Amino acid sequence: MEEGVVNEILQGPLRDLFDSTQFITDVSGSGNNWAVGHKLYGCQYREQIVEKLRRVAEQCDCLQCFFVIHSMGGGTGSGLGTFVLNVLEDEFPEVYRFVTSVYPSAEDDVITSPYNSVLAMRELTEHADCVLPIENQSLVDIVNKIHHMANSGKLGAVKPNSLVTSNKGGMKEGEKPFDAMNNIVANLLLNLTSSARFEGALNMDLNEISMNLVPFPHLHYLTSSLTPLYTLADVNVPTRRLDQMFSDAFNKDHQLIRADPKHSLYLACALMVRGNVHISDLRRNIERLIYTTTSKWMAWNKALLQMPIRLCLH
Numbered sequence: 001m002e003e004g005v006v007n008e009i010l011q012g013p014l015r016d017l018f019d020s021t022q023f024i025t026d027v028s029g030s031g032n033n034w035a036v037g038h039k040l041y042g043c044q045y046r047e048q049i050v051e052k053l054r055r056v057a058e059q060c061d062c063l064q065c066f067f068v069i070h071s072m073g074g075g076t077g078s079g080l081g082t083f084v085l086n087v088l089e090d091e092f093p094e095v096y097r098f099v100t101s102v103y104p105s106a107e108d109d110v111i112t113s114p115y116n117s118v119l120a121m122r123e124l125t126e127h128a129d130c131v132l133p134i135e136n137q138s139l140v141d142i143v144n145k146i147h148h149m150a151n152s153g154k155l156g157a158v159k160p161n162s163l164v165t166s167n168k169g170g171m172k173e174g175e176k177p178f179d180a181m182n183n184i185v186a187n188l189l190l191n192l193t194s195s196a197r198f199e200g201a202l203n204m205d206l207n208e209i210s211m212n213l214v215p216f217p218h219l220h221y222l223t224s225s226l227t228p229l230y231t232l233a234d235v236n237v238p239t240r241r242l243d244q245m246f247s248d249a250f251n252k253d254h255q256l257i258r259a260d261p262k263h264s265l266y267l268a269c270a271l272m273v274r275g276n277v278h279i280s281d282l283r284r285n286i287e288r289l290i291y292t293t294t295s296k297w298m299a300w301n302k303a304l305l306q307m308p309i310r311l312c313l314h
């Protein structure tokens with residue numbers, strides 16, 4: 001909505017990524033108010049939104065799903081973002097809606113962020129097919145951990161243009177390292193969508209994720225984790241053993257929301273592995289995780305050993 005913010009992007013290094021005919025802007029944002037985004041801008045811009053959605057949808061040979069990325073703490077991402085979800089449901093009821101939502105941290109700079117998040121969450125529960133919540137505090141913790149590892153010399157020298165150090169002019173005291181945080185989310189999304197972008201015998205589409213992991217329509221919030229973390233910093237690390245990576249995927253330090261898998265019960269799980277990996281190593285690790293680790297699994301997992309494994313070789 002905020003013209004200035006959009007213009008900034010259009011003058012930045014990412015400008016060529018966007019089709020400028022697809023932008024919709026107003027003069028100002030939603031003032032950190034969910035209702036302004038959802039009710040005011042939503043009603044005002046509905047027709048324009050539908051027209052632009054139809055235009056891109058028509059260009060697709062095979063429309064697999066809609067991928068919505070938004071924040072929960074402000075007014076536009078939470079309000080208008082969830083309004084767009086409603087529009088998608090009305091206009092394209094058959095097409096799956098996959099949402100990545102950035103949740104505010106406890107000390108968020110937006111004072112209304114808890115209200116905006118709660119109001120938006122109801123919409124996500126009702127109108128999304130699958131939601132990947134990402135918590136800003138988890139991203140901050142991961143970035144701090146990577147910095148700590150890099151500074152302690154455990155990872156070797158950090159390249160000057162590495163992802164974690166890509167903030168312009170370095171980070172100021174107390175400032176959130178959004179660039180580095182966003183890189184973590186970007187990596188998650190790149191991994192998730194790699195099968196739509198690369199050829200591969202074992203590739204799957206995003207709809208299969210919900211088919212395998214969402215047992216009931218409203219139970220569609222998935223926790224995600226990422227490993228290894230240090231390659232995010234573009235640092236040369238000795239190749240980590242696959243076994244360690246499997247354990248890390250279930251470690252609380254690698255989760256993108258602040259949840260400790262050890263204190264929860266897994267209903268289902270999908271592991272997406274990219275790179276040169278032997279199926280036999282994957283099987284061995286899955287059995288090890290289900291039978292020997294402290295993670296708790298729903299009985300049907302143990303009975304069937306049916307965790308969907310996907311292997312993308314690029």
Ligand SMILES: Nc1nc2c(ncn2[C@@H]2O[C@H](COP(=O)(O)OP(=O)(O)OP(=O)(O)O)[C@@H](O)[C@H]2O)c(=O)[nH]1
Pocket residue numbers: 001002028029030031032033071072073074075076077078102103104105108109110113136139178179181182
């Ligand atoms: N991870 C991450 N979080 C962000 C980023 N920018 C803002 N946030 C978080 O998003 C929330 C604020 O939402 P914004 O996206 O800035 O607000 P908006 O959707 O533009 O809404 P209005 O400004 O009210 O129109 C706060 O919780 C911020 O911490 C970002 O680049 N990365």
Ligand SMILES: [Mg+2]
Pocket residue numbers: 002005029030074076
């Ligand atoms: Mg804004």
